[in-house]
Amino acid sequence: MTDKTMTPDEAVGRLRSGMTLGIGGWGARRKPMALVRAVIRSQITDLTVVSYGGPDVGLLAAAGRIRRLVAPFATLDSVPLEPHFRAAREQGRIAMTEYDEAMFMWGLHAAANRLPFLPVRAGLGSDVMRVNPGLRTVTSPYGDGEEFVAVPALRMDAALVHVNRADRAGNGQYLGPDPYFDDLFCEAADTAYVSCERLVDAFPSGTAPQTLLISRHSVTGVVETPNGAHFTSCVPDHGRDEPFLRLYATTPWPEFAARFLSGRTEDDYQAAVRAWREEDRT
C-alpha cells in the first residue's frame, strides 16, 4: 500500500497560489489548523477558500492569503463573531460568495458526484440571489413546476481536513459526535490532505465501521499533527481551548502572529502555546 504520510509543510508544498482550497470542520470545531498554519508559513496567496468558516478563515484572512471566501458564515462559536473575518470584510480586503448552509452542502454533494449543480429549496427570496447574481434557477420538470436554485458544484483544487486517527494509506477515522462534511470535502476536491491526532498502523478489529469516515481513494496525503486542530475542538482527543481562543480574538493580529506564527514549523507553534500556558498559569 502507498505510504502517503508527509509533514504539514510537505502537504502545503503541493499547493499553489490562486488555488481553490476547501477546509473541513465547522466553525471552531475540528479545523485542520496545523495545515492552515503551514499555509501561513508558506508564500501561498490569492486563495479562494471554501469553508463552514471558523478561525481557519480568520487566520488566513488576517494573513492576507484569501482573495475570495465562499461560506455561509464565519464564527468562533463561543465568541459568535470572527474578529479577523469581520475586519477583512469591513476593510474590503476579501471578496465573498455568500451561500446558505444548505446551498453550500449541496454544492459539495454536486462536486463529489460530478454533477454541475443540484436543485435546492433555499436562497430564493433572500438577498443571496442579489449578492450572487451568477446563481441560476431551474424549474421542476414534473407536475409541480416549482422553481429552485441550481447550486453550482463547489469543485476544489485541494481540501484540508482534520480527523482523530488515520492510517498511512489515507483512511481517516472520526471519534467525535459529528462527521461534519469532511468526507464530502475530500471527494469534492482534486487532491485532499488529511491531518490526524494520531497515525495508526491499522485500525483495531472491532472498530465501529461508521467511524471510518474518509476513504483512501479520496486522499492524497496524510499528516500526523498531535493537537493539530488547536485551538478548535477535536473531541474526544481535546476540547476547544477557550482561554487561547479568547486570546486570539482579543490580541492585535501583528502581536498574535509574531508570538505564535513566526516559527519555522508546527512544533514551534505548539511550543509557543505551551510557553503561553505556563505564563498564563503563573
Added chain:
Amino acid sequence: MTTRAEYCVIACAEAWRGDGEVLASPMGQIPSFGARLARRTFSPGLLLTDGEALLVGPDGRPEGWLPYRRHLTMVTGGRRHVMMGASQIDRYGNQNISCVGDWERPTRQLLGVRGAPVNTLNHPVSYWIPKHARRVFVERVDMVSGVGYDRAVGPYHHLRRVVTDLAVLDFATPGHAMRLASVHPGVTVDEVRAATGFELVIDGDVPDTREPTPEELRLIREVIDPAGLRDREVAPR
C-alpha cells in the same frame, strides 16, 4: 410574581404549541427554556438537541443522532421549527443576520446568512429578540437572510411569531404585515410602538401575554432554569 423573563419563556414556549414530532431549534437561552417547557407540558412530541450532535430527552439522555448533515435534512424535510435571532427585522418578517450596511463593504460584518434562507423556505420559523428596539425593527433590512412574507416563494414558508422582551408579534393580518399580538404585563402598547421603527398593525385592544400556570412556573424555576439564567437575558423590571 411572574418576572418579565418568565413571560418571555412562556411566550417562546407557545411558539411550538401543536407542532407534534418536529425538532425545536431554539437560538438563545430563553427560547431554549421555552422549548424545554413546551416539551414537558403541552407539546410532548417535540424533539430537542443537546446543541451538538444528539437528540435528547428532557432529562438530557440521548434518544437519537443529529449531526449537521442530518439536521439539514430535517430542515428541508420540514420536520423542524426554529426560533432564530435577528439583528434586523422588518414588517413582513424579512430578517438579517449577515451584515449591517452595504453587503459589498459592510459597516458591520455579522455572522453571514447561516441557515436563514433555507429555514424560511422549508418549515415554520419564529424569532426571539431580547431587546426590542428601533435599530432591530427597521423599515428595510440591509441584507435579507431569512425570507419575509412579501418575498416568500414555494409552498412551505411560514413565519409563526416574534417574541421580544416587550411583546409578542405575529403576521395574522390580511397582508401579513406584523401585528402586535400581546404585550407582556407591565408593558404599554405605546412603549412597543415607540421601540419599533415601522408602523405595527394594532387591531383593537391588545391583550396581555398569558400568565404561566403554577406548574409551568415551578418547572421554569425549579427544573429548567434553577440557576436563574433567564434574568441575565431579560432583566427583571
